[in-house]
Amino acid sequence: MIETLATKTGARPVVLDLPVDLGSSLPTGATKLAVEILGRRIANDAYRPGEVMPTEPELAESLGVSRTTVRDAIKVLSGKGMVRTARRYGTRVRPVEEWNLLDADVAAWHDPTHPRLQVMFAETTELRGIIEPQAAGLAAERATGEQIAAIVEAAYAMHPQSGAVEDLFAADCTFHATILDATGNLLMRQLRPIILTMLWISYEYGVLAKSQEPVSRDGHIAVAEAIRRRDAAGARAEMSQMLELNRRTAAQTMQDGPTG
Amino acid sequence: MIETLATKTGARPVVLDLPVDLGSSLPTGATKLAVEILGRRIANDAYRPGEVMPTEPELAESLGVSRTTVRDAIKVLSGKGMVRTARRYGTRVRPVEEWNLLDADVAAWHDPTHPRLQVMFAETTELRGIIEPQAAGLAAERATGEQIAAIVEAAYAMHPQSGAVEDLFAADCTFHATILDATGNLLMRQLRPIILTMLWISYEYGVLAKSQEPVSRDGHIAVAEAIRRRDAAGARAEMSQMLELNRRTAAQTMQDGPTG
DNA sequence: CATTTCTTTAGATCACATGTAAAGGCCCGA
DNA sequence: TCGGGCCTTTACATGTGATCTAAAGAAATG
Incomplete structure (x- = not known):
């Protein structure tokens, strides 16, 4: 069966x-x-x-x-x-x-080639561009010591050369999820599923595989360091920049279709 | 039964x-x-x-x-x-x-005196302060003629003296919901339930009844007019200002407990 | 004798089958 | 055009067995 x-x-x-x-x-x-x-x-x-x-x-x-x-x-x-x-x-x-598009399942059920998935990816990217910089700013103000440590560790763990894609992906997830948590706002946390799902999709599409990693890692580290030194404005700016870079890379890569 | x-x-x-x-x-x-x-x-x-x-x-x-x-x-x-x-x-x-806090039911099931409701209200307010100004900006760029008409009409319909609270509330809901829709981003639309629910709660608490209406109406009109003239930056600024005013009034009012 | 580990068992949900009730369209007739 | 019966389809009820887990009990060990 x-x-x-x-x-x-x-x-x-x-x-x-x-x-x-x-x-x-x-x-x-x-x-x-x-x-x-x-x-x-x-x-x-x-x-x-x-x-x-x-x-x-x-x-x-x-x-x-x-x-x-x-x-x-x-x-x-x-x-x-x-x-x-x-x-x-x-x-x-x-x-x-x-449809409950913030639900991870709903997004994940789409075939990788479904046009709606690309629309959703674009819309998620737009929403992330609004939310995540502000979340990073709030995290810089409110994160606990443990959360800061987790964010910093995740950022530095994104060695593209060192390990498997799974490790990169795990670090990326931890990075973004912890920042959302660190805002202390439970509603922000509700955005985790869709953000992580889109992260997953972008990995499946091989976005990270296409020579974007060093830059992306630097971006993550810049955000993490800004949060560590409680620099809200810096965190916002760095996160904005990182997402914009990611958006451009993703837009380019997704045209080619999934690699997985 | x-x-x-x-x-x-x-x-x-x-x-x-x-x-x-x-x-x-x-x-x-x-x-x-x-x-x-x-x-x-x-x-x-x-x-x-x-x-x-x-x-x-x-x-x-x-x-x-x-x-x-x-x-x-x-x-x-x-x-x-x-x-x-x-x-x-x-x-x-x-x-x-x-919990799926973005779900309208989950919020609405709380007793009006439950402390968590005030926390959720505060968190929703914070999230709205991030989302809605940007949404207003996007709406200014993308709204259809019909949507602009609906937004403007709703804003001007908020005559505090003219009618029942129900009419004010309905206009307020239409205003915010239509702006979210006008972004053309379906994920934004997912925020409608929680925003409208919190709007409902704030009405139950009598936030609007306490002499805030004229100012609030002016704020709504300012946003609507900015959208009408496709002024994204203006829409963002006006929405920001309106929400901040609303936040202060709500914080003051909710201490007194519900009036309904 | 105390402590840890293994085994067993009870208890709860899960999955399935089947029957009855009710509600909402659909069609027909006036 | 409108109203009232059908008829289809889901909503609700009840019963049974399977399955899984947490916790109690037994056994082995230090």
């Missing part, structure tokens, strides 16, 4: 594991698989917004699971804003604007 | 209806009520983080619904990051940091 389900999802192999918990909180087992299958289908336009999905018995039949499991799966998707259900109305895909 | 459930939720009467759909996408009927009851209990510390909630049969018994309904409700709460379930582990409340 695993093979069957894996085939049905069309899941590509996951290259990198996120070093931090995104709080996905999905169920495990059959329901999780059903959620992924249906989520991927919706994300990749197998069912389009406004369209009525097959009925519960039909989905149960075609997925080889019980109606209960289908219902549970649909409920999860409903919680992410992807579908709406009602009696006699059926289960319909909601317009993309209603 | 309605009475019973209403009593059990401890729900306070809702004073204002949001003029826009927050996309709550909660199920309707018994499950919705069960979600609200349990959600309110968790939000108001009836069950504390780390604590094990009653078992499914116990909750079904005490709520007067079936196990299925309880399970569905818990699944919704799980999707909002408020609880985690596992076999033998029980259903436990997750730490507040994991």
Whole structure:
């Protein structure tokens, strides 16, 4: 059954594991698989917004699971804003604007070649350009000693030559996630999933592999050092600059498609 | 049963209806009520983080619904990051940091006197101070004619003397929501729920009732006019100023507690 | 005898099956 | 055009077995 389900999802192999918990909180087992299958289908336009999905018995039949499991799966998707259900109305895909795009799963379910993913990447980049510099500024003012240490360590750990891509990626995740945490603002923390997911996507696209690393590492270090010396304005400026550089590199690289 | 459930939720009467759909996408009927009851209990510390909630049969018994309904409700709460379930582990409340605080329900479930609500209000205000000025700037560059018209109309509609608080509130919601939409960035739109919810809370606290209206209206108009003349820098500055004023008024007012 | 480690068991959710209730469109007739 | 029955589809209820984990208990060890 695993093979069957894996085939049905069309899941590509996951290259990198996120070093931090995104709080996905999905169920495990059959329901999780059903959620992924249906989520991927919706994300990749197998069912389009406004369209009525097959009925519960039909989905149960075609997925080889019980109606209960289908219902549970649909409920999860409903919680992410992807579908709406009602009696006699059926289960319909909601317009993309209603989707919980900050959810890591929703982004990750898209095929790497899906145009929407690039749109989302661009929009995330725009949002990051607004949020992260200010977050770095707040972190410079409020970060605890431990947080500063973690940020600095992560920045210096980004040796492109020294290790595997996984280590770079882990350090990058820690860097950005810790800065968001260090603002002490829990709402900032809510942006972690989408930021880390986009980070993951950009790694999959090989953004970091294309000779950007030394510059990127210097940028990270500049931000970290500004935070260490409690220089809010400096942290903001350095983060801005780093993100702009990253944006340009990403825009160039993503045209070529994924390398993973 | 309605009475019973209403009593059990401890729900306070809702004073204002949001003029826009927050996309709550909660199920309707018994499950919705069960979600609200349990959600309110968790939000108001009836069950504390780390604590094990009653078992499914116990909750079904005490709520007067079936196990299925309880399970569905818990699944919704799980999707909002408020609880985690596992076999033998029980259903436990997750730490507040994991909660989906951008979710309108999570915020709205808090009792008006709950200290966390004031923290969330402060954090939302901080986030708004970062996001909304930039959003106004983007809106100035990208808004469609219709959106500009809606923003301008909403701003001028904020006549404090002319009508009921409901109308003011509706105009305020339209104003902020449309600006976020006008950025054309779907991720910005995801911030609508929490912003509108906090707007709602501030109205409940009577922030607008305390002689702030004329100034606030002028601020809204200034932003709207800047957007109309495609003055991004002006829109940013005016929005910044307006939010800062709002922040100060809110901080002062919320000490007195809700008026509704 | 105290302490650590291993094993067992109880208890809770998960997954599934199936049946009934209710609600919301759809169609037909007036 | 509008109103009232159908009929489809999800919502809710209940029962059963499987599975997993945390904690209690047993055994081995210092």
